[in-house]
Amino acid sequence: xxxASTDSGGGAxxxxxxxxxxxxxxxxxxxxxxxxxxxxxxxxxxxxxxxxFINEQFDAIMEDIGTDAAKTGMLYSAPVISDVTEKFKxxxxxxxxxxPVMISKTNVRLLREDAVETMITKLMKIAELIxxxxxxxxxxxxxxxRNSEDTKIASKKIYENTGSSVLIKGGHAGSRxxxxxxxxxxxxxxxPSRRINTNNTHGTGDTLSxxxxxxxxxxxxxPESIELAKKYIDGAIENSFPMGKGYGALSHFWAIK
Numbered sequence: 001x002x003x004a005s006t007d008s009g010g011g012a013x014x015x016x017x018x019x020x021x022x023x024x025x026x027x028x029x030x031x032x033x034x035x036x037x038x039x040x041x042x043x044x045x046x047x048x049x050x051x052x053f054i055n056e057q058f059d060a061i062m063e064d065i066g067t068d069a070a071k072t073g074m075l076y077s078a079p080v081i082s083d084v085t086e087k088f089k090x091x092x093x094x095x096x097x098x099x100p101v102m103i104s105k106t107n108v109r110l111l112r113e114d115a116v117e118t119m120i121t122k123l124m125k126i127a128e129l130i131x132x133x134x135x136x137x138x139x140x141x142x143x144x145x146r147n148s149e150d151t152k153i154a155s156k157k158i159y160e161n162t163g164s165s166v167l168i169k170g171g172h173a174g175s176r177x178x179x180x181x182x183x184x185x186x187x188x189x190x191x192p193s194r195r196i197n198t199n200n201t202h203g204t205g206d207t208l209s210x211x212x213x214x215x216x217x218x219x220x221x222x223p224e225s226i227e228l229a230k231k232y233i234d235g236a237i238e239n240s241f242p243m244g245k246g247y248g249a250l251s252h253f254w255a256i257k
Contacts, residue, residue, distance in 0.1 A: 001061060001093075002210065003084055004073025004101075005034040005046075005110075011249045012203030013073055017210040019252035023232070024214035029065060031057040033080050040202060040244030043108040048076060051083050058087040069095035069217035071209045074110045078118040085122045095216040098127040098164070099209035100136050105202060105247050116140075120161065127164040129222060131209045137168045148179065148190075155183035167212075167226060171204070182226060189223050191230050200240030200248030207250055208233045 002021070007013035014030050021028030033054055037044040061067065070093050075081050088096060100119060102111040111119070120140060124130055134145050140161075141154040145168075155166040165184040182189040211232050215225035232255065239251035 001029045001031065001067040001070040002073065003031040003033065003070060003075070004206070005036055005076065006032060007203070008037055009039040009202070009244065011040065011243065011247075012206050016203035016206040016250070016252070017071065017073065020207050020210035020232075021214055023252050023256060024211055024218075026068075026214045026217050029061045029067065031061070031084075033084070034074065034076050036074075038104075038106075040246035040248065042106045042246075043104050043110070046076065046110075048080065051079060054080065054083060055087060058091070062091045062093075067093060067217075069097070069213040071097040071099060071213040072123070073099050073206050073209070074101040075119070075123075076110060076115070077112050078115040081115055081118045081123050085126060088123075088126055094128070095213065096127045096129075097209045097213040097216070098124055098130045099205050100124075100130065100132050100140065101205065102136050102139065124158075124162040124164055127162070128216065129165045129167060129212065129226075130158065130162065131167045131169060131205065131212070132158075133169045133171060133205060137166075148181065151181045152183065152188055155181055155188075159183050159185055165222060169205070169208070180226070180230065182223065184222065189226070191226060193230060193234050196234070196237045198237060198240055198248070199246075200242060200250065201237060202243075202247040203250055204233060204237065207236060207252065 002017035018028045035047045141157040158166045167182045170178045180191040211229035235254045236250040239254040243249035
């Protein structure tokens, strides 16, 4: 299940999640919380759906289909985050992956400032995994991240505040290699990958978290799910292509023959 927002440009959000689920050979469902008018250049507008309708989507899925895992994307406001948290609890949903989407690649705020604390104190405390990038991890941990040691300290701080495993993505670090670091409360795991020189990276965070959730739904353990998802996202970036005038699109179906 993807609990997130739409992307009319097709590269991120619910659209990217459903493509990823299909590529991972799992069946995807969706709970849409906001609608966006966006493309590869900008997010032009955001329309938040009523909580009643968000709840009805949850109920429709869980009363009939159920879910083996869930991931969240852009949730935008504190009331939505509180509501989503309660619906996850109501239905006892497990294998929850939280992608704390805060700022778009085109520098538009996708999580209201007054909603950050709600996400930390409510939603993140019921997650299997939280997947912030470095700017998001800095915000959540209230510290500056300059190197891998800082990343480990920040991930531990986030774990201590939430009780959930943390994967800090290294894509914003300016080095030849990008290393994601997982802390599960007892051990650190590093997932290095070669940096790919391309601007076709729209929706990478959505796609990675959706892929991890897919592997968790299939019964794989967390470190293996991340390792396999990293291989998938690397291939999606390597096979990416220009789409529009800004950040281009990932190739979600690159591995399907």
